Amino acid sequence: MAATLAGCGAGGGSGDVTLKLVAADYGSSQANTSQKYWDGVARSFEKTHPGIKVDVDVMSWKDVDREVAEMVADGNAPDLAQIGAYADHAAADRLYKVDDLVSVATQANFLPLLSRAGQVDRDQYGMPFAASTRLLFYNKGLFEKAGAQPPKTWDDIRAAAGKLKAKGVPYPFALPLGAEESQAETMMWMLAGGGGYRDSTNLSYAINSPENVATFTWLKDNLVGKGLTGPVAPGKLDRQAAFDAFVRGDVGMLNGHPTLMDAAEKAGIDVGKVPLPSPDGEPRPSMGVADWMMAFKQNGHRKEIGTFLEYVYQDKNVLAFSDQYDILPVTSTASADMRSDPRHKALWPFLEELPTSELYPVGRTSWARVSESVKKNIGGAVAPGSDPDTVLSGIAREAEDAAADE
Structure with missing residues (x-):
C-alpha cells in the first residue's frame, strides 16, 4: 500500500508553483489505477487554488520507493512522497515536520495510533495516508x-x-x-x-x-x-x-x-x-499497516505543500480513496463517518481492530x-x-x- 507525491520546481513567470506528486498505484489495472484518483484531486484543488498546480506521477508499488530514493540521491527530491517508510528521510533531515505544514485541527484529526507511528524523536514527519488491518x-x-x-x-x-x-x-x-x-x-x-x-x-x-x-x-x-x-x-x-x-x-x-x-x-x-x-x-x-505521506524540504514549497495537504485530508477525499480501494481512513472524522454508514459494513470488522492494532516499527531507520x-x-x-x-x-x-x- 503506497502512493508517492513528488514535487519539483516553480512554474512560469506568473509566480505559479508546481508541486510534483509521485504516487504508488493501489489499483489492480488501468481501469482502477490511482492515477485517476490523484488527477481528480489535483484538478479539483487547482480550481480553487490559483497559483498552485499539482503534477501527478503514479508508479507501481514495486518501483515507487526505489524511484523516490533515486530522485533524492540525484538532488531532485519530490515535494511530496507517499510511500511505505519515512524514517530514513527524516533522519537525514530532508523532511518538513508535520506541524510546520498543516493546521493543528488537521494534525489532531489523524488517528492517535497512526500519529504516534509517524514520529521520530517525538516530532511527527510521517502523515498517515492509508491504513489497513488484518x-x-x-x-x-x-x-x-x-x-x-x-x-x-x-x-x-x-x-x-x-x-x-x-x-x-x-x-x-x-x-x-x-x-x-x-x-x-x-x-x-x-x-x-x-x-x-x-x-x-x-x-x-x-x-x-x-x-x-x-x-x-x-x-x-x-x-x-x-x-x-x-x-x-x-x-x-x-x-x-x-x-x-x-x-x-x-x-x-x-x-x-x-x-x-x-x-x-x-x-x-x-x-x-x-x-x-x-x-x-x-x-x-492485530497487525495494522499504514502508508505514509511526507514532504521534502529541498524545493522550499512549504506553504504550497501545506495548502495542498489540507485539501488532501478533507473527509471527502479521504473517504473517496477508502471507498475506491477498500482502505481504512486515517482520520477520526472519516473513520466515524465510515463506522456510521451501512454501505461500509464489510469494513467495520477491520475498522474495529485498528485502534488497538500494532504497526511495524516504521519510525526506526x-x-x-x-x-x-x-x-x-x-x-x-x-x-x-x-x-x-x-x-x-x-x-x-x-x-x-x-x-x-x-
Missing part, C-alpha cells in the same frame, strides 16, 4: 463441506485445517512466508502468540523471544509438519500467490486484508472473517534492514529439519546490528 479469512463454503467451525484457538485452526485437507482442499491453511511480504505474516503470528518484533518497552527488538520461538515451533509442528499448508513450502509461497489461490477457491484459511475480501467476494467466495486466534482464545492485538532479513530468512523457521530458535536468533542478530547503526 483478519483471518476462511472460505465458508469449504468449511461447511468439511464440517469445520470458525477457529477461536490455535487448536481450532489445526482441527479445521485437518478436516479441510481430508476433503481435498489444496491449501487448508495458506501460510505465505516467501519473500514478497512475509514480514507481515510473521508479525501477525508473533502478535497472536503474545510476542512481536519489539520488547515490552518498544525500544529494542525481541525477534527471538521465547514467545516468538514458541509461535514458530507451533507452526512448524502443527501446520507445516502435518501437511496442512498446501503443496508449496511456506518459504516459497508469496502473498499474492496465496491470495490468488483463495480467490480461486483453493484455500480454506489465510490472513487477509480488505482488498482481498472484495476480490474474493466478486469471485463468488463466501468469506468469513475473525481475528487471528491466540493459543488460548484470549484477544491479542533500522526497520528496512530488519524487514529484509525477515523476508529472506523466516521461511526457514518452519522448514523440515529446521530449528525455529536458530533461525529467529539469526534474524535477531541482524536486527541488533542494524539498530547499532541507527
Whole structure:
C-alpha cells in the first residue's frame, strides 16, 4: 500500500508553483489505477487554488520507493512522497515536520495510533495516508463441506485445517512466508502468540523471544509438519500467490486484508472473517499497516505543500480513496463517518481492530534492514529439519546490528 507525491520546481513567470506528486498505484489495472484518483484531486484543488498546480506521477508499488530514493540521491527530491517508510528521510533531515505544514485541527484529526507511528524523536514527519488491518479469512463454503467451525484457538485452526485437507482442499491453511511480504505474516503470528518484533518497552527488538520461538515451533509442528499448508513450502509461497489461490477457491484459511475480501467476494467466495486466534482464545492485538505521506524540504514549497495537504485530508477525499480501494481512513472524522454508514459494513470488522492494532516499527531507520532479513530468512523457521530458535536468533542478530547503526 503506497502512493508517492513528488514535487519539483516553480512554474512560469506568473509566480505559479508546481508541486510534483509521485504516487504508488493501489489499483489492480488501468481501469482502477490511482492515477485517476490523484488527477481528480489535483484538478479539483487547482480550481480553487490559483497559483498552485499539482503534477501527478503514479508508479507501481514495486518501483515507487526505489524511484523516490533515486530522485533524492540525484538532488531532485519530490515535494511530496507517499510511500511505505519515512524514517530514513527524516533522519537525514530532508523532511518538513508535520506541524510546520498543516493546521493543528488537521494534525489532531489523524488517528492517535497512526500519529504516534509517524514520529521520530517525538516530532511527527510521517502523515498517515492509508491504513489497513488484518483478519483471518476462511472460505465458508469449504468449511461447511468439511464440517469445520470458525477457529477461536490455535487448536481450532489445526482441527479445521485437518478436516479441510481430508476433503481435498489444496491449501487448508495458506501460510505465505516467501519473500514478497512475509514480514507481515510473521508479525501477525508473533502478535497472536503474545510476542512481536519489539520488547515490552518498544525500544529494542525481541525477534527471538521465547514467545516468538514458541509461535514458530507451533507452526512448524502443527501446520507445516502435518501437511496442512498446501503443496508449496511456506518459504516459497508469496502473498499474492496465496491470495490468488483463495480467490480461486483453493484455500480454506489465510490472513487477509480488505482488498482481498472484495476480490474474493466478486469471485463468488463466501468469506468469513475473525481475528487471528491466540493459543488460548484470549484477544491479542492485530497487525495494522499504514502508508505514509511526507514532504521534502529541498524545493522550499512549504506553504504550497501545506495548502495542498489540507485539501488532501478533507473527509471527502479521504473517504473517496477508502471507498475506491477498500482502505481504512486515517482520520477520526472519516473513520466515524465510515463506522456510521451501512454501505461500509464489510469494513467495520477491520475498522474495529485498528485502534488497538500494532504497526511495524516504521519510525526506526533500522526497520528496512530488519524487514529484509525477515523476508529472506523466516521461511526457514518452519522448514523440515529446521530449528525455529536458530533461525529467529539469526534474524535477531541482524536486527541488533542494524539498530547499532541507527
